[in-house]
Amino acid sequence: MTTFDPVPVLTLDGPSGSGKGTIARAVADRLGWHLLDSGAIYRAVGYAAGLRDLDLDDAEAVARCAAETRIEFRDPGDGGDTRVVIDGIDATDAIRTETAGAAASAIAALPEVRKALVDKQLAFRAAPGLVADGRDMGTVIFPDAPFKVFLTASPAERAERRYKQLKAKGLDVTLASLLHEIELRDARDASRTVAPLRAAADAVVIDSSGRSIAAVVDAVLALVHKG
Numbered sequence: 001m002t003t004f005d006p007v008p009v010l011t012l013d014g015p016s017g018s019g020k021g022t023i024a025r026a027v028a029d030r031l032g033w034h035l036l037d038s039g040a041i042y043r044a045v046g047y048a049a050g051l052r053d054l055d056l057d058d059a060e061a062v063a064r065c066a067a068e069t070r071i072e073f074r075d076p077g078d079g080g081d082t083r084v085v086i087d088g089i090d091a092t093d094a095i096r097t098e099t100a101g102a103a104a105s106a107i108a109a110l111p112e113v114r115k116a117l118v119d120k121q122l123a124f125r126a127a128p129g130l131v132a133d134g135r136d137m138g139t140v141i142f143p144d145a146p147f148k149v150f151l152t153a154s155p156a157e158r159a160e161r162r163y164k165q166l167k168a169k170g171l172d173v174t175l176a177s178l179l180h181e182i183e184l185r186d187a188r189d190a191s192r193t194v195a196p197l198r199a200a201a202d203a204v205v206i207d208s209s210g211r212s213i214a215a216v217v218d219a220v221l222a223l224v225h226k227g
């Protein structure tokens with residue numbers, strides 16, 4: 001690579017529960033690349049808007065909140081989960097609840113909010129490379145990315161994975177309600193007019209249903225190594 005080549009980006013888009021987060025983290029670790037968890041940014045903004053008691057339909061106020069909120073990703077240094085710090089307060093667990101997910105999905109449908117978050121996301125593109133996890137990474141934010149993956153899994157499998165994750169965290173949820181939430185969120189993400197969830201024309205679609213994390217990580221890495 002010459003110094004004039006743009007920093008490579010691997011975009012990993014897909015619906016919630018497709019395993020994107022886990023795969024993105026593992027692939028970034030294996031490549032030694034940076035990681036952008038764009039969903040956490042939308043979750044953080046939904047959470048910050050809640051703290052300010054904003055009406056989540058008030059596009060202008062939420063966009064201002066998106067622009068003003070300081071969102072930091074901190075490596076705890078002990079091999080644990082990346083901490084998400086919002087205006088100086090650790091909100092790692094608070095933004096992972098189903099309520100926070102629903103708030104994120106609601107504010108993510110506002111074009112003004114998406115626009116306010118573009119530069120924050122572009123800033124993650126740094127050498128030696130970036131793995132960008134989200135819904136519109138390959139279609140809107142990094143359309144020039146040389147590597148694009150769209151990761152899917154059946155709704156039932158995604159609900160089950162989410163159920164196990166939340167149960168492990170001690171949260172009180174039911175499988176049926178999670179499946180319902182996932183289907184609602186998918187429909188909203190796919191039908192919104194701005195940056196709807198869809199695979200980029202040049203993305204490789206990988207279905208993770210019934211496949212191990214290791215197998216999916218290898219399939220994604222193979223794309224990068226193929227060049």
Ligand code: C5P
Pocket residue numbers: 016038039040042043101104105106108109133134135136137185189
């Ligand atoms: O990926 P995660 O479930 O954390 O994302 C939460 C919500 O944020 C999604 O349901 C989606 O509505 C929104 N989102 C988005 N664009 C992204 C990432 C997340 O609209 N790039």
